[in-house]
Amino acid sequence: MLRIAVPNKGSLSTPAAEMLREAGYRQRRDTRELVLADADNDVEFFFLRPRDVAVYVGSGTVDVGITGRDLLLDSDAGAIEHLPLGFAGSTFRFAAPAGTVETVEQIAGKRVASSYTTLVRAHLAERGVEPAAIVHLDGAVESSVRLGVADVIADVVETGTTLKAAGLDVFGEPILRSEAVLIRRSGEGVPDGLDILTRRLQGVITAREYVLLDYDVPMELLDAAVAVTPGFESPTVSPLHNGQSAAVRSMVRRSETNQVMDALYDVGARGILVTLIHASRL
Numbered sequence: 001m002l003r004i005a006v007p008n009k010g011s012l013s014t015p016a017a018e019m020l021r022e023a024g025y026r027q028r029r030d031t032r033e034l035v036l037a038d039a040d041n042d043v044e045f046f047f048l049r050p051r052d053v054a055v056y057v058g059s060g061t062v063d064v065g066i067t068g069r070d071l072l073l074d075s076d077a078g079a080i081e082h083l084p085l086g087f088a089g090s091t092f093r094f095a096a097p098a099g100t101v102e103t104v105e106q107i108a109g110k111r112v113a114s115s116y117t118t119l120v121r122a123h124l125a126e127r128g129v130e131p132a133a134i135v136h137l138d139g140a141v142e143s144s145v146r147l148g149v150a151d152v153i154a155d156v157v158e159t160g161t162t163l164k165a166a167g168l169d170v171f172g173e174p175i176l177r178s179e180a181v182l183i184r185r186s187g188e189g190v191p192d193g194l195d196i197l198t199r200r201l202q203g204v205i206t207a208r209e210y211v212l213l214d215y216d217v218p219m220e221l222l223d224a225a226v227a228v229t230p231g232f233e234s235p236t237v238s239p240l241h242n243g244q245s246a247a248v249r250s251m252v253r254r255s256e257t258n259q260v261m262d263a264l265y266d267v268g269a270r271g272i273l274v275t276l277i278h279a280s281r282l
């Protein structure tokens with residue numbers, strides 16, 4: 001039975017449970033449940049703090065887990081990224097009051113607050129920058145400058161709303177780009193059952209990222225239309241009964257749907273229809 005660690009709280013917990021449910025797994029009904037066996041799918045879920053997931057996976061007490069790339073890198077656990085999951089995207093960045101600190105080099109001699117101190121220490125050491133102190137805080141890091149325990153922060157930024165409210169501006173390049181990831185123990189063979197979990201999650205990711213596009217196009221314009229929608233391997237082309245046109249079906253990136261439909265229309269395709277994909281195995 002594959003043992004899977006899943007965040008029990010925080011930003012990752014609801015979207016992780018949704019993805020697993022879409023992938024056909026049972027999920028808990030009560031947020032206080034700590035363990036859930038899904039015998040039909042031969043897996044067992046352990047609901048753990050997101051920061052602890054990498055620790056359990058690294059120690060081998062669970063086989064795989066869902067966490068954030070930033071949390072994995074901050075953990076120093078013996079675990080590696082197996083599959084990026086495409087949700088909970090964020091950047092991890094330095095910020096300071098406008099006009100005070102504008103480059104990473106200027107952090108030298110300053111106090112940096114973060115919940116990800118291992119990551120920050122490694123990042124600054126790589127660049128040869130020596131801060132006065134690295135202050136570990138559990139959360140609400142944005143308040144630390146105003147409250148006088150730090151001069152600079154390093155924190156998760158998604159929309160930037162929290163930083164703005166605290167009067168802080170980002171500076172320097174992002175320390176990293178994070179998202180939810182499936183992790184497994186490093187240096188070990190791949191645990192039994194991970195191939196099925198991976199295919200199922202990949203299936204959900206594809207269903208979320210792509211749509212199916214159907215259209216009709218006169219035979220003489222078929223090559224031009226297919227060039228717009230090359231699909232993964234090659235689109236399906238079926239002759240229409242009138243003998244003069246073809247029906248084409250292809251997968252298209254959801255984010256590009258409207259540009260592709262405009263381009264197809266310009267080429268001469270008509271009857272362009274978009275269908276959401278419910279599930280997939282590629």
Ligand SMILES: Nc1ncnc2c1ncn2[C@@H]1O[C@H](COP(=O)(O)OP(=O)(O)OP(=O)(O)O)[C@@H](O)[C@H]1O
Pocket residue numbers: 009010011012050051067068069070071088089090139156157158159178179
């Ligand atoms: N606003 C956000 N947008 C996207 N991802 C986020 C956001 N806030 C936190 N994360 C991600 O969530 C993970 C952090 O887990 P954590 O449990 O700290 O979430 P949280 O929402 O901060 O929960 P808590 O309420 O316990 O602080 C990291 O991978 C981080 O990148």
Ligand SMILES: O=P(O)(O)OC[C@H]1O[C@H](OP(=O)(O)OP(=O)(O)O)[C@H](O)[C@@H]1O
Pocket residue numbers: 011138139140141142155156157158159160161162163
């Ligand atoms: O750029 P934004 O869209 O504003 O999102 C980023 C904020 O979200 C998270 O905070 P959270 O709500 O988890 O609080 P915390 O700092 O106590 O963890 C993160 O730590 C940032 O503070």
Ligand SMILES: [Mg+2]
Pocket residue numbers: 139
């Ligand atoms: Mg948080």
